[in-house]
Amino acid sequence: MKENEIKQELYALLQQIAPETEPSALAPDENIKESLDIDSFDTLRFIVSVNEKFEIEIPEEDYGKITTIGLLTNYIQKKM
Numbered sequence: 001m002k003e004n005e006i007k008q009e010l011y012a013l014l015q016q017i018a019p020e021t022e023p024s025a026l027a028p029d030e031n032i033k034e035s036l037d038i039d040s041f042d043t044l045r046f047i048v049s050v051n052e053k054f055e056i057e058i059p060e061e062d063y064g065k066i067t068t069i070g071l072l073t074n075y076i077q078k079k080m
Helices: 003-017 032-036 040-054 060-065 069-079
Strands: none
Touching: 003 040, 003 069, 032 040, 040 069, 060 069
């Protein structure tokens, strides 16, 4: 899966978690949680949906490493 395709999927998942936001406006290095003003529960829901969508497992110790769209995209590419 190409980088742009991964980003589009991530934006769609974020839109489901935070429908009142515009995830596609996020800069690649912008903090997802802070920029979209989502709480810890929604962040966890997002990570679970990423696990399911991309059929990967993101361990809890990696949550702090995937705070931006750019970092998460690279992380998913390496896991796939």
